[in-house]
Amino acid sequence: MDERMITFIQLLISGIAIGLIYALAALGVVIVYKATKVLNLAPGGLLLVCAYLAWMFLVQLGFPIPIAIAAAIGATAIIGWFVERFALRPLIGQPILASIVLTNMIWFFFRGITFFFWGGNPRMFPKWLAGRPTLFIGGIGIPQIMIWCVVISALTITALMIYFKFTRSGLAMRVTAEDVIVAENLGINVTRVFSNTWIICLLLFLITAYFVGAIQGVSQDLDFVGVYGVIVALLGGLESFPGAIIAGLVIGIVQSMAGGYFADVLGGGIAETAPFIVMFLMSFWRPYGFFGLERIERI
Amino acid sequence: MKGRPCGVFDVKYSQDRAILRTKTHWTLFIGFLILLFTLPLFLNAHLLSLGTIIGTTMIAMFGVQIMVGYTYQITLGHAGFVGFGAYVSALLTHHLGWNFFFVLPLAGLGAAMYGLIIGTSTLRCKGLYMVIPTLSAHFIFFYLVNEVFKKWTFGTEGIECASPVFFGFAFDNDLSYFYLVATMTLIVGLAAKNLMRTKCGRAFVAIRDNDVAAEVMGINIFRYKLLSFAIGNFCAGISGALWAHYITYINTEFFPVLDTIYYVAFLIVGGMGSIMGAVFGALFWRLLGEGVNYVAPFLDAVLPMNAGNVISSMGLIVFSIVTIFFLIREPRGIAHRWELFKQSYRLHPFNY
Numbered sequence: 001m002d003e004r005m006i007t008f009i010q011l012l013i014s015g016i017a018i019g020l021i022y023a024l025a026a027l028g029v030v031i032v033y034k035a036t037k038v039l040n041l042a043p044g045g046l047l048l049v050c051a052y053l054a055w056m057f058l059v060q061l062g063f064p065i066p067i068a069i070a071a072a073i074g075a076t077a078i079i080g081w082f083v084e085r086f087a088l089r090p091l092i093g094q095p096i097l098a099s100i101v102l103t104n105m106i107w108f109f110f111r112g113i114t115f116f117f118w119g120g121n122p123r124m125f126p127k128w129l130a131g132r133p134t135l136f137i138g139g140i141g142i143p144q145i146m147i148w149c150v151v152i153s154a155l156t157i158t159a160l161m162i163y164f165k166f167t168r169s170g171l172a173m174r175v176t177a178e179d180v181i182v183a184e185n186l187g188i189n190v191t192r193v194f195s196n197t198w199i200i201c202l203l204l205f206l207i208t209a210y211f212v213g214a215i216q217g218v219s220q221d222l223d224f225v226g227v228y229g230v231i232v233a234l235l236g237g238l239e240s241f242p243g244a245i246i247a248g249l250v251i252g253i254v255q256s257m258a259g260g261y262f263a264d265v266l267g268g269g270i271a272e273t274a275p276f277i278v279m280f281l282m283s284f285w286r287p288y289g290f291f292g293l294e295r296i297e298r299i
Numbered sequence: 300m301k302g303r304p305c306g307v308f309d310v311k312y313s314q315d316r317a318i319l320r321t322k323t324h325w326t327l328f329i330g331f332l333i334l335l336f337t338l339p340l341f342l343n344a345h346l347l348s349l350g351t352i353i354g355t356t357m358i359a360m361f362g363v364q365i366m367v368g369y370t371y372q373i374t375l376g377h378a379g380f381v382g383f384g385a386y387v388s389a390l391l392t393h394h395l396g397w398n399f400f401f402v403l404p405l406a407g408l409g410a411a412m413y414g415l416i417i418g419t420s421t422l423r424c425k426g427l428y429m430v431i432p433t434l435s436a437h438f439i440f441f442y443l444v445n446e447v448f449k450k451w452t453f454g455t456e457g458i459e460c461a462s463p464v465f466f467g468f469a470f471d472n473d474l475s476y477f478y479l480v481a482t483m484t485l486i487v488g489l490a491a492k493n494l495m496r497t498k499c500g501r502a503f504v505a506i507r508d509n510d511v512a513a514e515v516m517g518i519n520i521f522r523y524k525l526l527s528f529a530i531g532n533f534c535a536g537i538s539g540a541l542w543a544h545y546i547t548y549i550n551t552e553f554f555p556v557l558d559t560i561y562y563v564a565f566l567i568v569g570g571m572g573s574i575m576g577a578v579f580g581a582l583f584w585r586l587l588g589e590g591v592n593y594v595a596p597f598l599d600a601v602l603p604m605n606a607g608n609v610i611s612s613m614g615l616i617v618f619s620i621v622t623i624f625f626l627i628r629e630p631r632g633i634a635h636r637w638e639l640f641k642q643s644y645r646l647h648p649f650n651y
Binding site: 097101111273276282283295 | 367371373375417419420422423424425426427428430431432434435436438439441442445446447509511512515556557560563564567571611612613614615616618619620622623626627630
């Protein structure tokens with residue numbers, strides 16, 4: 001394999017790695033939108049708070065690993081319940097602009113809180129998470145953390161699918177996603193479904209936060225990953241899980257290819273901006289996302 | 300139907316349509332103008348600077364109000380357009396040496412052009428999906444300034460803007476710049492309010508209420524959506540140019556994504572759908588920021604363990620909690636409360 005091929009595959013693999021992380025964050029946004037029709041623009045701040053909580057339990061308080069992970073899961077679930085109960089439940093039925101601004105404010109609130117408690121210095125996860133070596137196969141470096149990311153993402157998505165298909169509350173969530181009024185008529189406790197939705201969303205962000213923190217370190221830059229999560233969700237279609245995953249991979253690959261190939265020609269900022277350019281062009285071609293449902297409006 | 304106080308009757312149609320209807324309105328307005336133009340002589344530099352920033356924010360808020368409040372085109376990129384106007388003005392005055400007052404409308408037009416390019420996506424995007432092109436407009440603005448036009452904008456180093464000069468009189472101190480900004484705010488505010496009383500404004504409101512029905516009625520919604528983007532971003536451009544020449548140095552750091560979301564958030568806090576809402580939103584935002592800056596050092600002393608983190612994060616926390624509170628408690632904003640107050644005053648001692 002010659003040099004250019006290796007570079008290409010290297011960029012592809014790092015693109016897929018980062019794309020999976022965006023896809024996981026986007027899944028949270030998609031789940032919330034499907035059930036509650038609220039565009040969750042808060043993954044930035046929510047990722048930050050999940051990452052800092054995970055770091056706090058693992059490193060700052062130094063719990064043993066299983067207890068640290070269980071505590072992080074519990075804490076983020078409580079935050080998810082809290083956000084839904086006090087910020088989103090009063091806004092059921094309001095127009096979409098109110099929920100956009102509200103979730104943005106949730107983002108800023110958690111950004112402020114994490115900066116207040118943990119400051120601006122980047123924190124690192126311990127060696128067993130962040131310091132994994134890179135495997136070299138045929139001259140191509142695959143970070144071991146990425147393989148773990150793929151495995152855990154696949155397990156998470158399978159777990160989500162089992163949850164939706166085989167459990168009562170998963171079924172309730174699917175019915176609510178389809179039509180809220182029908183769900184209420186069937187006797188489903190819709191507010192509990194909304195709560196569960198946000199808790200699942202926050203747990204997905206926790207998993208994303210572990211991997212992003214392992215790759216990049218836990219710092220205030222994480223909220224940019226949240227912005228990309230929202231973009232990926234919008235690109236893939238706000239109602240579609242496979243759309244979020246595919247769009248995540250696409251954006252990750254676009255970002256890594258743009259950074260790798262065009263950085264000298266178009267300047268260093270192209271890696272950050274390429275997803276936004278793609279998003280802007282997509283708003284002409286497919287404004288509802290790759291697999292989103294098109295809105296048909298009648299008077 | 301606004302309640303008229305007892306004894307006030309309109310005898311002409313022009314009286315019915317007027318903004319200032321009664322002698323009391325005129326007296327209050329002229330009193331306010333006198334206050335606005337004489338009070339600055341007694342204020343110190345800090346308050347004058349606050350006033351100037353409130354003025355420029357208000358001009359940009361008028362733009363957001365036209366776009367979001369009147370036409371419901373959700374624009375999550377406003378700080379990018381403000382920055383675009385600021386950079387156009389900075390480039391034209393720095394590299395070509397043109398006079399600021401000639402450049403000011405050009406800055407507005409530049410931002411309006413950028414807004415038009417972004418706004419062409421309204422052909423296919425509606426409602427919530429407008430987040431996509433407008434949010435990317437902000438980041439594309441960063442990219443354009445930092446990378447594409449780096450030769451002229453000096454990238455991340457920032458660019459210097461000279462103080463405006465009008466036939467030899469330089470607006471280089473706080474007092475004179477306050478007068479400039481106050482005049483511009485009044486002009487833009489009156490223009491925006493009058494815009495809403497024209498055919499164009501009625502088309503905007505029709506699009507906001509139901510754009511499919513508006514198209515059926517014969518309004519060319521694509522044209523009016525583009526017009527709304529152009530006018531709203533023209534205001535943003537003017538605001539950016541005024542602000543840039545006030546602080547005489549700009550950089551993309553001055554137009555963060557935070558601000559672009561604050562524009563829409565404080566528009567909702569102020570009240571969507573009325574010019575007074577934009578005024579209240581801008582006032583509330585900047586005054587709350589001043590309050591946080593005032594209180595932060597005290598909090599810093601009280602909470603020593605997190606010293607240094609308080610000042611940066613307090614703003615975020617306070618703004619977000621206040622906005623969430625307003626969204627939950629008074630979604631129609633401060634302007635609605637103001638209207639209720641005026642009604643209760645007019646109808647006193649009756650309830651309705």
